[in-house]
Amino acid sequence: MPRAVREQQMLDAAVLTFARRGYRAASMDEIAELAGVSKPLVYLYLNSKDDLFSTVIRRESESLVAAVRAAVEPGESADRKLWNGLRGFFAYAAEHREGWAVLHQQARTHGEPFAREVAVVRGEIVAFVTELLGAAAKEAGCVGELADREVAGLAHALVGAAESLAEWVNCLSEEGTSGELTHPSAKDSAATMMNVVWAGLGRMMGGERWAPSGLAGQGSRSGVGG
Amino acid sequence: MPRAVREQQMLDAAVLTFARRGYRAASMDEIAELAGVSKPLVYLYLNSKDDLFSTVIRRESESLVAAVRAAVEPGESADRKLWNGLRGFFAYAAEHREGWAVLHQQARTHGEPFAREVAVVRGEIVAFVTELLGAAAKEAGCVGELADREVAGLAHALVGAAESLAEWVNCLSEEGTSGELTHPSAKDSAATMMNVVWAGLGRMMGGERWAPSGLAGQGSRSGVGG
Amino acid sequence: MPRAVREQQMLDAAVLTFARRGYRAASMDEIAELAGVSKPLVYLYLNSKDDLFSTVIRRESESLVAAVRAAVEPGESADRKLWNGLRGFFAYAAEHREGWAVLHQQARTHGEPFAREVAVVRGEIVAFVTELLGAAAKEAGCVGELADREVAGLAHALVGAAESLAEWVNCLSEEGTSGELTHPSAKDSAATMMNVVWAGLGRMMGGERWAPSGLAGQGSRSGVGG
Amino acid sequence: MPRAVREQQMLDAAVLTFARRGYRAASMDEIAELAGVSKPLVYLYLNSKDDLFSTVIRRESESLVAAVRAAVEPGESADRKLWNGLRGFFAYAAEHREGWAVLHQQARTHGEPFAREVAVVRGEIVAFVTELLGAAAKEAGCVGELADREVAGLAHALVGAAESLAEWVNCLSEEGTSGELTHPSAKDSAATMMNVVWAGLGRMMGGERWAPSGLAGQGSRSGVGG
DNA sequence: AATGAATGAGCATTCATTCAT
DNA sequence: AATGAATGAATGCTCATTCAT
Numbered sequence: 007m008p009r010a011v012r013e014q015q016m017l018d019a020a021v022l023t024f025a026r027r028g029y030r031a032a033s034m035d036e037i038a039e040l041a042g043v044s045k046p047l048v049y050l051y052l053n054s055k056d057d058l059f060s061t062v063i064r065r066e067s068e069s070l071v072a073a074v075r076a077a078v079e080p081g082e083s084a085d086r087k088l089w090n091g092l093r094g095f096f097a098y099a100a101e102h103r104e105g106w107a108v109l110h111q112q113a114r115t116h117g118e119p120f121a122r123e124v125a126v127v128r129g130e131i132v133a134f135v136t137e138l139l140g141a142a143a144k145e146a147g148c149v150g151e152l153a154d155r156e157v158a159g160l161a162h163a164l165v166g167a168a169e170s171l172a173e174w175v176n177c178l179s180e181e182g183t184s185g186e187l188t189h190p191s192a193k194d195s196a197a198t199m200m201n202v203v204w205a206g207l208g209r210m211m212g213g214e215r216w217a218p219s220g221l222a223g224q225g226s227r228s229g230v231g232g
Numbered sequence: 233m234p235r236a237v238r239e240q241q242m243l244d245a246a247v248l249t250f251a252r253r254g255y256r257a258a259s260m261d262e263i264a265e266l267a268g269v270s271k272p273l274v275y276l277y278l279n280s281k282d283d284l285f286s287t288v289i290r291r292e293s294e295s296l297v298a299a300v301r302a303a304v305e306p307g308e309s310a311d312r313k314l315w316n317g318l319r320g321f322f323a324y325a326a327e328h329r330e331g332w333a334v335l336h337q338q339a340r341t342h343g344e345p346f347a348r349e350v351a352v353v354r355g356e357i358v359a360f361v362t363e364l365l366g367a368a369a370k371e372a373g374c375v376g377e378l379a380d381r382e383v384a385g386l387a388h389a390l391v392g393a394a395e396s397l398a399e400w401v402n403c404l405s406e407e408g409t410s411g412e413l414t415h416p417s418a419k420d421s422a423a424t425m426m427n428v429v430w431a432g433l434g435r436m437m438g439g440e441r442w443a444p445s446g447l448a449g450q451g452s453r454s455g456v457g458g
Numbered sequence: 459m460p461r462a463v464r465e466q467q468m469l470d471a472a473v474l475t476f477a478r479r480g481y482r483a484a485s486m487d488e489i490a491e492l493a494g495v496s497k498p499l500v501y502l503y504l505n506s507k508d509d510l511f512s513t514v515i516r517r518e519s520e521s522l523v524a525a526v527r528a529a530v531e532p533g534e535s536a537d538r539k540l541w542n543g544l545r546g547f548f549a550y551a552a553e554h555r556e557g558w559a560v561l562h563q564q565a566r567t568h569g570e571p572f573a574r575e576v577a578v579v580r581g582e583i584v585a586f587v588t589e590l591l592g593a594a595a596k597e598a599g600c601v602g603e604l605a606d607r608e609v610a611g612l613a614h615a616l617v618g619a620a621e622s623l624a625e626w627v628n629c630l631s632e633e634g635t636s637g638e639l640t641h642p643s644a645k646d647s648a649a650t651m652m653n654v655v656w657a658g659l660g661r662m663m664g665g666e667r668w669a670p671s672g673l674a675g676q677g678s679r680s681g682v683g684g
Numbered sequence: 685m686p687r688a689v690r691e692q693q694m695l696d697a698a699v700l701t702f703a704r705r706g707y708r709a710a711s712m713d714e715i716a717e718l719a720g721v722s723k724p725l726v727y728l729y730l731n732s733k734d735d736l737f738s739t740v741i742r743r744e745s746e747s748l749v750a751a752v753r754a755a756v757e758p759g760e761s762a763d764r765k766l767w768n769g770l771r772g773f774f775a776y777a778a779e780h781r782e783g784w785a786v787l788h789q790q791a792r793t794h795g796e797p798f799a800r801e802v803a804v805v806r807g808e809i810v811a812f813v814t815e816l817l818g819a820a821a822k823e824a825g826c827v828g829e830l831a832d833r834e835v836a837g838l839a840h841a842l843v844g845a846a847e848s849l850a851e852w853v854n855c856l857s858e859e860g861t862s863g864e865l866t867h868p869s870a871k872d873s874a875a876t877m878m879n880v881v882w883a884g885l886g887r888m889m890g891g892e893r894w895a896p897s898g899l900a901g902q903g904s905r906s907g908v909g910g
Numbered sequence: 911a912a913t914g915a916a917t918g919a920g921c922a923t924t925c926a927t928t929c930a931t
Numbered sequence: 932a933a934t935g936a937a938t939g940a941a942t943g944c945t946c947a948t949t950c951a952t
Binding site: 711712713723724727732733 | 941942943944945946
């Protein structure tokens, strides 16, 4: 069996094991056994537990980014790009539960070498979203009302909320197999996101901001649905 | 030295250590040393590593909830309550970085006994936010346009986004001590949240929903800034 | 509460705990708690775990010997002395299960300081039995047929068999509370012993010995019931 | 070095250590060191201290039973079978002092899983002896005088006495290396046993029982050497 | 290309024992 | 006379990692 194949099997086993047990609790023994190879072979191919974990993170990160990018069709409008990107993300998170769990739960909680790698990838995604939001604003004819920092903040909130939603959905599907309500599909999740963020973006483009009421002269802007 | 005091010292040390290393990687030796006591004393007072972790989770959970509740003043309008609650949350997350990290990063990734405890507390907070959003809608005169499920979805997204934002801010302040831009204050974060969510709530109360464009007859609702 | 009383309470607790858990597994904490005192007090009165164990052994040994001696009435014939002594022994073992268990099971299996003490007491008992057997032989008019070594051997076998029987009976009563047959009383056990040993003694006094058959010239002696 | 060999070395070391220190006081470190291997290897091969102890008990039990069975030649008369079995037993106990000590002293005093295993083996031996005694009685022409229960009682006493004797002999040889008298050989011990038990069996087959004297009309039966 | 055999280092946990009061 | 507070030293067990083959 060629090396490349064996290596992927090991990485698959590692993803599963890290997702199930966490980085520290996952043992190289378990990974090797699950991969159907002897432990020394894992070391021969992947050097160490840390290297193995890094490789896993890298592979899963790239896989996630690729999935999202593939979902976004180049020629479309910004809001459809965002819509498609979100659908791609939620679909990926649902289909690659373990890989996503490793990225979202394990990699960020285990010290410097790993957290940074994930942070970098996340940064790229946030930048991508920021770009999309800016383009959307332009398409809608908004010029000066929306500061760059505000767009970045929105993007961060968007990404964070999406992650949170994805994890929540995955947790749901882990417990309630017998529930009457099927858990939300990728489409549902994406729609929820679009509703919230798109609305926020629209209002903010209109110059509206929320501000603590009780201060004079902010009347029309601080109310809801004014 | 009286037992109660020592116990709090141990819990402080445990919070720090669990936050820094994660549950598995944190050793009882390190915790005991950081607390300035011998390991057997930690066991005498707190029974086991699991019990210690549980106790930490409980203490930090209660502390977080107390902080948020204390920030919310009873007599005010729903939007000011939300605003103050968010400020309280972000301030807490910034001031109790380690405690917050244990709750958000560690407790949720280490098996049933712990994850459930955090999930319960988080559920309470989501319920609290849901209630606030519903009240805000009523105050604004909205009656039928907003389904309960939608409010609950919004609340989930709000909480998830806030958590994500809080973690991001904490990560920023961890790295860039020498940065020219100070990272966002609790007020900034709360304002970002209010802008996004409040706007979303307002639009949705107006009956507007985002939907994939390109389908005829959806013009006025699906665009941005219409 | 006077010291002597407290000390006995501690020893009682120690006997129970040593019997239940074994020497090593018994913890000073458990003993102190069972005695209803604080651990330092146990140390104040009894110095160390080893000393406590030694004291227990001494107390229980003396108690056992006293019980046996008390059962033997001075003026009687040797066989009745033996009979009464055995009854006393079996009664003691049944009534002081824990003390007897400590002597028989624990003290002999835990290294030099303790095993020797028990061995000494056992030696005294064997000597006492040897004397009785010798006296019985004389009473029966036996003069030369029975060597001292043979009597000593018999005494050893008798004591060993009695111990074995006593433990067996105690084990029975530990399990089968619901059995239809009540386990043997002290009288039953003593009778069993007398039947075996007395018969053996009688035959040997008659000069009969078992010897491997098949050797010429041993005919009448090696058969059973010849 | 092949696994099977190492495993036996470990078991040898464990037998020695358990015999010397007792189950609880024996440390896996000591066993590993005595076996000339590292501790993890002991765990790799034998799982846990409990499993190791169980394995030891099983190995030594089987070894003991095999030794006794090997000593008994199939075609012989019952009394010779008993004689040879006893010689086998005493020889085994003397040659495998530590193994025998583990079975007799340690295994029976350390809780359910172990005590039961030894009890089972002991039960088999008692049954074997019971069978032999019954056969011997038949061979000697005894038909109705000896109840089954009495034979079983005799067998119990025989086994207990033999165990006790074996331990005594081993204790002797532990202390008195400089003594003038060599301690009894396996043959001596077996002869002692045969004399006592065979005599007892013979008498009982004759219908004689010991009973407390002083009661009129029991003359010929209760005396010694009648 | 692959593995059986082996280990150094660390960890959670417990226990006999001692002070200061 | 008695104890709450505290610890040094083990002990059972696990794991990442290596080497000889």
